[in-house]
Amino acid sequence: MKKRILILGLAAVLGINGAGVSSVFAAKKDKVEITNVSYDPTRELYEQYNKVFAEHWKEESGQEVEITQSHGGSGKQALEVANGLEADVVTLALEYDVNAVEDAGLIDKGWIEEFPNDSSPYTSTIVFLVRKGNPKGIKDWDDLIKEDIGVITPNPKTSGGARWNYLAAWAYADKKFDGDEDKIKEFIKKLYQNVLVLDSGARGATTSFVENGQGDVLIAWENEAYLSVKDYPDDYEIITPSISILAQPSVAIVDEIVDRKGTRDVATEYLNYLYSDEAQRIAGDNYYRPSNEDILKEYEDVFDLNVNLVTIDDFGGWDKAQETHFADGGVFDQIYEG
Incomplete structure (x- = not known):
């Protein structure tokens, strides 16, 4: 905090505003480093994006950029940042x-x-x-509560994807x-009674199902499922x-960190460049649905664009959903521990 005050004081002396501070300090460097703290299934996406962005930033600013990635369960990642893991940006599973x-x-x-959307x-x-071959004949959420079905899904207390999974199942039961x-x-209690292991994050759950051979069905992010099929098309x-849910991963600048490091411009x-046509x-190539509707249409042979999707607004927004379902003593705890 003292460093930030000194920087802002110098900015005042030089006659520049706070938003321009990062430009002054970053411009003096030939290379800048930023950290993106993200959630489990974005590893492949950002591995590819970071290379493209580094080229873009070099062309725009003449400056090299090195991007460090951190991945894990989204809720756990948020807690790590809150507890001191330095992130210039967060790209997490939910608002x-x-x-x-x-x-x-x-x-x-x-x-x-x-940022848009x-x-x-x-x-x-x-x-x-x-x-x-779908040997257990799983077609819908009803099939996941049958006695002979082993379900793999991560823990909603630590994983953002797991919370989307839970809410999608709830939306189905609500209609039913x-x-x-x-x-x-x-219904939800029966589903979680069939869960064999609650991994801390979505990638861990995929490992349990795909690599360790546990369970009959993995409740998964769409992109994570597509990656598994791509890697093991015969399996x-x-x-x-x-019924499913529109999952909206969220991105944000970590203001306290970028102002202290002088990395606001690059962060x-x-x-912002995630919204470019290239990104x-x-x-889309990494099986996320582009927010640009025109580009999304280019992937209509990949995604089911007609699936019935509820949204988080149907649950009163994330604050209400968290308080009702996932906070300590909430519905999930009552169901899972009851």
């Missing part, structure tokens, strides 16, 4: 996890309006990954039972349930 970093005093209010440059949804909460809870296939462009196609 609530970014809000947790904001609540720690590291991100300024209004971050969700800083509620600061969500790409979207995804939740699907089922099953073994080739016409809003009868007791029946919905019973797995994707089932799209009748801002790092997130949108990288997202």
